[in-house]
Amino acid sequence: GLLLVDGSLVPYRSPAGGYIQMTLTAGVKSSAFLEDKVNEFRQFFPTKAQIAPYKGSPRDNGKRTTVLRFRVSTNKLRPVYNLLYPAGERTITQPALDLLGAKAAAWCWAEGARINPRTQEAQLTRVGNTWAEASRLQSWLAMLTGATSELKEYRRKPRLFYNGPEAAKIRQSLIEYAPQSRIHL
Numbered sequence: 001g002l003l004l005v006d007g008s009l010v011p012y013r014s015p016a017g018g019y020i021q022m023t024l025t026a027g028v029k030s031s032a033f034l035e036d037k038v039n040e041f042r043q044f045f046p047t048k049a050q051i052a053p054y055k056g057s058p059r060d061n062g063k064r065t066t067v068l069r070f071r072v073s074t075n076k077l078r079p080v081y082n083l084l085y086p087a088g089e090r091t092i093t094q095p096a097l098d099l100l101g102a103k104a105a106a107w108c109w110a111e112g113a114r115i116n117p118r119t120q121e122a123q124l125t126r127v128g129n130t131w132a133e134a135s136r137l138q139s140w141l142a143m144l145t146g147a148t149s150e151l152k153e154y155r156r157k158p159r160l161f162y163n164g165p166e167a168a169k170i171r172q173s174l175i176e177y178a179p180q181s182r183i184h185l
Contacts, residue, residue, distance in 0.1 A: 001104020002040050004092065005126040006111045009081045012073070020077035024070045028053075031068055032181035033110070038070050040107075040179070047072050092133040097140045105144050106177035108137070109170065113185045122167035124149070124160040134158035145173035 003009065008023045024041075026034035034051060041047075049072045055064040083096040112126035124141075127134040134151055138160050142148050147170035149160040162170060175183065 001100045002037060002107050003080060003084060004096065004100065004104055005108050005128075006037075009077060009085060009090075011078075011081060017075065019073045019075045020081045021071065021073045022077055026068045028066055028068065033179065034068055034070065036179035036181050041070075041072070045072065045074060045076055047074075090129075092128045092137055094136055097136060100140075102144055102174060103177045105141055106174040107179065108141075109174050110179050110182035110185055115167070115185060120164040120167055122162040122170070123154075124162070125154075125157070127158055127160055129157070131158055134160065141170065145170045147173065 003022070006024065010021045010023075012019055012021060022041075024034060024037050031051075038051060049070060051068050051070045053066050053068055056067045058064050083093065083099070084090055086093055108126070109124065112124050113122055114125060115122050127137045131151070131153075138149055138151055141160070147162060147166045149162045149166060152159055152161055171185070178185065
């Protein structure tokens with residue numbers, strides 16, 4: 001569930017059979033959320049890997065932003081890779097959603113929820129790259145929380161829009177599963 005809408009999984013071949021490399025990144029301002037993700041990951045895959053800072057690509061003004069990265073390589077991630085990358089490209093599939101519950105929904109919400117402080121309406125970004133993926137995620141979230149949303153396009157990407165009462169409903173449903181650093185969402 002942690003990797004449903006975030007993170008990168010890349011397969012590598014080696015003489016010993018290969019492995020999957022997972023990468024999670026965040027800006028310095030999101031370091032607490034990255035820590036939450038790493039702690040969640042370590043509950044299932046113990047590792048000594050650490051979060052490491054690195055300088056990102058230069059921007060137009062020549063400055064480089066510091067990015068935090070957590071990277072792990074293990075073949076134990078192969079079943080997760082097979083679910084999330086069925087044809088070699090990341091896809092939110094129904095089989096993956098069928099295996100996930102409220103904790104995964106809370107990670108999804110924590111990753112992409114944008115709350116309007118004035119109206120308490122919410123939009124959920126990072127709901128997939130296609131209308132079909134977003135529609136699957138929309139139905140799954142409605143089934144788990146009872147909150148309904150409207151699927152719209154924003155800058156060529158699908159997003160889920162929740163009016164005030166529906167946003168309150170989904171937030172109330174997921175708060176007990178929310179990562180500590182994003183409990184305010």
